[in-house]
Amino acid sequence: MTHDHPAAPDRGVSRPFGRLITAMVTPFAADGSLDLDGAVRLAAHLVDEQGNDALVLNGTTGESPTTTDAEKEALIRAVAETVGDRARILAGVGTNDTRHTIELAVSAEKAGAHGLLVVTPYYNKPPQSGLLRHFTAVADATGLPVMLYDIPHRAGTEIATETLVRLAEHGRIVAVKDAKGDLTATSWVTSRSDLAFYSGEDALTLPALAVGSVGVVGTSTHFTGVGTKQLIEAYEAGDHATALALHRRLLPLYTGIFRTQGVILVKAGLAAKGLPAGPVRPPLVDATTDEIAQLRADCAAAGVDLP
Numbered sequence: 552m553t554h555d556h557p558a559a560p561d562r563g564v565s566r567p568f569g570r571l572i573t574a575m576v577t578p579f580a581a582d583g584s585l586d587l588d589g590a591v592r593l594a595a596h597l598v599d600e601q602g603n604d605a606l607v608l609n610g611t612t613g614e615s616p617t618t619t620d621a622e623k624e625a626l627i628r629a630v631a632e633t634v635g636d637r638a639r640i641l642a643g644v645g646t647n648d649t650r651h652t653i654e655l656a657v658s659a660e661k662a663g664a665h666g667l668l669v670v671t672p673y674y675n676k677p678p679q680s681g682l683l684r685h686f687t688a689v690a691d692a693t694g695l696p697v698m699l700y701d702i703p704h705r706a707g708t709e710i711a712t713e714t715l716v717r718l719a720e721h722g723r724i725v726a727v728k729d730a731k732g733d734l735t736a737t738s739w740v741t742s743r744s745d746l747a748f749y750s751g752e753d754a755l756t757l758p759a760l761a762v763g764s765v766g767v768v769g770t771s772t773h774f775t776g777v778g779t780k781q782l783i784e785a786y787e788a789g790d791h792a793t794a795l796a797l798h799r800r801l802l803p804l805y806t807g808i809f810r811t812q813g814v815i816l817v818k819a820g821l822a823a824k825g826l827p828a829g830p831v832r833p834p835l836v837d838a839t840t841d842e843i844a845q846l847r848a849d850c851a852a853a854g855v856d857l858p
Contacts, residue, residue: 565747567696567725568639568666569604570766571780572749573597573773574612576817577626579829585622589827591633596826598638601776604766605639606630607668609659611705612770612814615643617832620655624662631663645670645700649685653692660693667693668728668768670700676707679714690723697723698768702730702751712739719744728768729759738762753779753805757798760786771808773817774855775801800854807849811842819843820850823857 575597578589597603608630609615609623618626623642631640642659644667646652656667669689671682690697699718703709709731710718718724719740729737730751741748741763749768750759756767756779772779778801786794808816814831819838821828830837838846850857 564765565725565745566604566765567747568641568698568749568766570783571601571603571772571776572605572607572639572641572766572768573601573603573776574607574610574643574768574770575630576773576814576821576828577609577613577618577622578827579832581829583830583832585618585625586827586829587625587629589829590626591629593821593827594630594634594638597773597776598634601772601774602780603638603772603776605641605666606634607641607643607768608664610643610668611670612817613643614814614832614835617835620658623655624658627659627662627664631665635663635665639665641666641668641698643668643670643700644689645672647672647675649688652685652689656689656693656695660695664695666696666698668698668700670702671706671708671710673706673708679711682708682710682714683717686718686724687721690721693723695723696725697721698726698728698749699724699746700728700730700751702728704730704732712736715740715746716744719746729764734758734762737764753808754802756805757782757786757794760794770813770817771801771804774808774820774850774857775804775853778854803849803852804855805853807846807853810845810849811838816842816846820846820857823847825858 578586580586642664644655701710726747728751748764750756753769782797818828
């Protein structure tokens with residue numbers, strides 16, 4: 552990795568999707584079918600009660616590996632019609648097949664999405680030249696702004712710093728969901744491009760802000776949205792002591808939501824609060840009694856009420 556290029560000039564902070572984004576779970580009915588009414592109610596709760604500026608639909612947290620293309624389109628359409636006037640709707644369209652990803656991107660645009668979340672192609676481990684072609688082809692396929700999703704521990708491949716800087720030259724590639732956990736790499740990209748970085752790890756939101764990120768795409772933010780937005784706004788206002796205090800208070804839930812696969816505990820917590828969630832689809836399994844008890848303890852430690 553080389554870093555001998557001049558830093559990009561400071562052109563001001565861009566937040567194309569706001570500050571607080573939640574990767575929303577997909578509610579299912581008791582029989583495992585898609586619960587569109589529940590999805591609409593959950594989306595409204597996340598926007599109106601938890602303060603989200605945007606929602607990601609059909610991400611991994613939305614159980615995208617187990618939902619059909621038709622279900623994905625129906626979900627985007629229903630949620631966009633309900634909260635699209637007051638929040639940005641980002642559609643997860645990434646797969647490990649460029650053609651299929653383009654099909655999902657075109658479908659999402661027609662269904663009313665405001666942007667696309669495109670994960671690194673997983674399992675087949677393309678070289679960086681393949682990533683450039685993949686992301687560029689998807690960005691060329693619609694008129695929507697694109698958030699890249701860099702998560703090497705799931706995808707098996709990172710988006711290298713040089714690749715991110717080159718992709719930033721595309722007019723519609725505007726943001727990154729950064730789950731690499733490498734703040735040095737984040738620092739290099741934010742210093743050399745205009746890409747808006749969003750922490751892809753709830754617990755790294757505060758340190759990510761310190762190296763140039765603008766917000767978070769969260770999972771625990773189904774429950775910590777208000778406090779997390781206060782954290783971001785406090786940091787931006789220069790009140791770093793308040794931001795740090797909020798980070799420390801919310802840390803038990805930022806990390807605790809991932810004691811098992813995050814969707815499992817989010818759905819258990821939503822069910823406890825009487826909000827739409829339903830079961831998870833196999834191969835995931837619903838939370839155990841012990842896991843729910845631990846979630847309650849983590850919520851209490853973070854000052855979040857879970858009945």
